[in-house]
Amino acid sequence: MPRLSMHNMNHTPNKARLLVVEDEVNLLEGIRTVLELDGYDVVTAENGAQALTQLRSGHPLPELIVSDIMMPVMSGIELLTEVRKNPEWITIPFIFLTARSEKSDVQRGKQLGVDDYLIKPFDAPDLLIAVESRLNRIKAINSVASGAIVDLKQRILTILHHEFRTPLTFIVAYADMLNNAETYTLSNEEMLTFLKGVNTGAARLRRLIENFIQLVEMETSDARRNYEMRRTFIENLPELLQEAAMDVFTPEVKHTVTMDIEGTLPAFLGDLHYLCSAVIHLLDNAVKFSPVDQPIVLGARTAMLPRKGEPGVEIWVRDSGRGIEPVELSRIWESFYQIDRVTFEDQGTGTGLAIVRAVAELHGGEVTVQSALGAGSTFSLFLPLKPD
Numbered sequence: 001m002p003r004l005s006m007h008n009m010n011h012t013p014n015k016a017r018l019l020v021v022e023d024e025v026n027l028l029e030g031i032r033t034v035l036e037l038d039g040y041d042v043v044t045a046e047n048g049a050q051a052l053t054q055l056r057s058g059h060p061l062p063e064l065i066v067s068d069i070m071m072p073v074m075s076g077i078e079l080l081t082e083v084r085k086n087p088e089w090i091t092i093p094f095i096f097l098t099a100r101s102e103k104s105d106v107q108r109g110k111q112l113g114v115d116d117y118l119i120k121p122f123d124a125p126d127l128l129i130a131v132e133s134r135l136n137r138i139k140a141i142n143s144v145a146s147g148a149i150v151d152l153k154q155r156i157l158t159i160l161h162h163e164f165r166t167p168l169t170f171i172v173a174y175a176d177m178l179n180n181a182e183t184y185t186l187s188n189e190e191m192l193t194f195l196k197g198v199n200t201g202a203a204r205l206r207r208l209i210e211n212f213i214q215l216v217e218m219e220t221s222d223a224r225r226n227y228e229m230r231r232t233f234i235e236n237l238p239e240l241l242q243e244a245a246m247d248v249f250t251p252e253v254k255h256t257v258t259m260d261i262e263g264t265l266p267a268f269l270g271d272l273h274y275l276c277s278a279v280i281h282l283l284d285n286a287v288k289f290s291p292v293d294q295p296i297v298l299g300a301r302t303a304m305l306p307r308k309g310e311p312g313v314e315i316w317v318r319d320s321g322r323g324i325e326p327v328e329l330s331r332i333w334e335s336f337y338q339i340d341r342v343t344f345e346d347q348g349t350g351t352g353l354a355i356v357r358a359v360a361e362l363h364g365g366e367v368t369v370q371s372a373l374g375a376g377s378t379f380s381l382f383l384p385l386k387p388d
Contacts, residue, residue, distance in 0.1 A: 015039065015040075015041055016040055016041065016063045016064065016135055017040075017041045017042075017043070017060055017061070017062045017063050018035055018040050018041065018042050018043070018062050018063065018064050018065070018066060018131065019042075019043050019044075019045065019051060019054060019055070019062035019064075019065045019066070019067075020032060020035070020042055020043070020044050020045075020065075020066045020067075021044070021045045021046070021047065021048060021050070021051045021065065021066070021067035021068060021071070021076065021079065022044075022046070022066075022067070022068045022071075022097065023046050023047055023068060023070075023071040023072060024068075025046070028044055028046065031066065031127065032044055034124045034127055034128065035127070035128075035131070038128055040131070043059075043062065046071075047071045047072055047073040047074050048067070048071060048073065048074030048075060048076060048078050048079030048082075049073045049074040050073075051065070051067065051074075051079050052074070052079065052082055055083070055086075055089060061088070061089065061092065062092060063092070063093075063135060063138070064092065064093045064094075064095065064131060064134055064135055064138075065079075065083065065092055065093070065094050065095070066095045066097065066118075066127075066131070067079055067080070067094065067095070067096060067097065068096075068097045068098075069096055069097070069098050069109070070099075076096055076097075076109075077108055077109060077112070080094055080096075080109060080112050080113075080114060081112060084112055084113060091138065091141075091142075093115045093116075093134040093135065093137070093138050094113075094114050094115050094116075095114070095115060095116045095117070095118060095130055095131070095134060096109050096114050096116070096117050096118070097117075097118050097120060097122075098117055098118070098119055098120065099119070099120050115134050115137075116130050116133075116134055118130055211351045211352070211355065212351065214277065214351075214355055215351045215354060215355055215358075218354075218355060218358035218359070218362070219358075223274070223358065223362055224362065226271070226273075226274075227271045227274065227362050227363075230271045230272070230273065231269050231270060231271050232269070232270070232271075232272065233267045233268070233269060234267060234268055234269070234270045234272065234275070235267040237261075237265050237300055237313065237315075238259075238261050238265075238300070240272060240275060240276055240279070241259065241261065241279060241298055241300060241315070242259070243276060244276050244279035244280045244283060244298075245257050245259070245279075245283060245298055247276075247280050248280055248283040248284055248287060249283075249287075253287060254292045255286075255287050255290060255292055255295075255296055256295050256296070257283070257295070257296045257297070257298055258295050258296070258297045258298070259297075259298055259299070260297055260298070260299035260300075261299060261300045261301075262299075262300060262301040262302060265300060265301075265302065265313055266302065266311075266313065266385055268312070268313055268383055268384070268385045268386075269363075269386075270363055270383060271359075271362070271363070274359045274362065274363075275315075275359065275363075275383075277355065277359065278315075278355065278356045278359040278360070278381055279298070279315060279317075279381075281352035281353065281355055281356050282298075282315075282317040282352075282356060282379050282381070283296065283298065283317060284352055285317075285319070285352055285353065285379070286317050286318075286319035286321070286379075289319055289321030289322060289377075290319040290320045290321050290376070291320060291321075294319075294320035294376075295320070296317065296318070296319055296320070297317070297318040298315075298316075298317050299315070299316050299317075299318070300313060300314065300315050300316070301313070301314055301316075302314075303382065305365065305366050305382045305384055306366055306368055306382065307366055308366070308384070310384050310385070310386070311384070311385050312365065312382050312383050312384040312385055313382070313383050313385070314380050314381070314382050314383075315380070315381045315383070316378055316379065316380040316381070317378070317379050318376060318377070318378040319376045319377055319378075320375075320376040321376050321377060322373070322374065322376075323371045323372050323373035323374055323375055323376060323377060324369070324371040324373075324377055325373065329369055329371065332353055332369065333353050333354060333356075333357045333367065334354060353367075353379075356379070356381060359381070360381050360382065360383070363383050363384070364383075364384050365381065365382045365383040365384055366382045367379070367380065367381055367382070368380045368382070
C-alpha cells in the first residue's frame with residue numbers, strides 16, 4: 001500500500017478522471033484515497049477485463065490509467081495491449097505498478113509504449129508526481145496538436161477562398177456576358193475570348209480538384225492498392241518526362257524547359273500515372289517561381305539514393321526562382337504548406353510537393369531539395385531500381 005503523507009498534497013480539485021486497476025483490494029483502495037484527496041475523479045477495476053468493460057461502458061474515458069502488472073483474468077500487459085489497439089484510447093497515458101522481480105514484464109511494457117513505472121512499495125507523493133507529470137505531458141502534446149490543426153484549417157480556408165474563388169469569378173463573369181450576348185453586342189472575337197476565359201477557369205478548377213483528390217488518395221490505402229495493381233517496368237523514362245513537360249508547357253505558358261537526360265537509364269518498377277503526376281507537380285512548381293526569361297531544366301540520371309545508399313534513378317527539376325530559406329526546407333513537403341503566401345501572393349494549394357513526396361515514398365524512394373536564396377532551387381525525386 002502507498003505510504004500516505006499529507007505533506008504538500010494539493011486539495012484543489014483538478015477533476016482529471018483516472019482509472020486504477022489493481023487486484024489487491026486494500027492497495028486499490030489506498031491508491032484511490034490518495035488520488036481522491038488530491039482532487040482526482042477515480043474509477044477502479046480489479047483486473048484488466050474489468051478495466052476493458054469500464055473503458056467500453058460509454059462513460060467518459062479516463063485521462064490516465066494506473067495498472068498493476070500481475071493480475072488474474074487479464075494482466076496489465078494484456079490490458080495495455082488492448083488499449084494500444086484502440087485508436088480512441090491510444091493516447092491515454094499508462095502507468096504500471098510493478099514489483100522489482102517483474103523485470104521481463106517491465107521490458108515488455110516498454111515495447112508496448114507504457115509511459116511510466118512505479119515500483120512497489122511507493123510513497124503517496126511518488127504516485128502523485130508520476131500522475132501529474134504524465135497528465136501535464138499529454139496536455140502539452142494535445143495543445144501542440146490542437147495548434148497544428150488550427151493552423152492547417154486556416155491554411156486550407158485561405159486556399160479555398162482564393163484558389164477556388166478566383167477561377168469561379170472568371171467563369172461566372174464570362175458566362176454571364178455570353179448569356180447576355182445580345183445586350184452586350186459581342187463580336188465573334190469577343191465571344192471567343194470569353195469562351196477561352198471560361199475554359200481557362202474550368203481547367204484551373206479541374207486541376208485544383210484533381211490535386212485534392214490525389215492528395216486524399218495518397219493519404220489512404222487507395223494509393224498503395226493502385227500502385228500494386230498498376231506498377232510496371234519503366235523502360236522509357238525520357239518519354240514519360242516528355243509527356244509531363246508537354247502537359248505543363250502549353251502554348252499559354254511563356255516559360256521554356258530544357259531537357260538534360262542521361263543517355264542510357266536502367267529500367268525500374270513504377271506507376272506511370274503517379275510518376276508522371278509527380279513530375280508535372282515539380283514542373284508546375286518551377287513555372288510558378290521562375291522568371292519568364294529564365295529557363296527551367298528537367299533532367300534524369302542514375303544516382304544512389306541519399307539516405308538508403310541504394311542504386312536508383314534521379315529525376316530532377318531546376319528552377320531560377322527566389323530560393324528557399326534553410327529553415328523552410330523541411331516544411332515545404334507538408335500538405336497545404338506555403339512560404340509566407342500573403343507576402344509573396346503565391347498561387348496554388350500547397351499540395352504539389354506533398355504529392356511528390358507521397359509518390360516517392362510509395363515507390364520506396366526519397367525526395368530532396370537544394371536551394372540558395374536568389375539563385376533558385378533543384379528538386380529531386382529518387383527512385384530505387386529494386387523497390388522495397
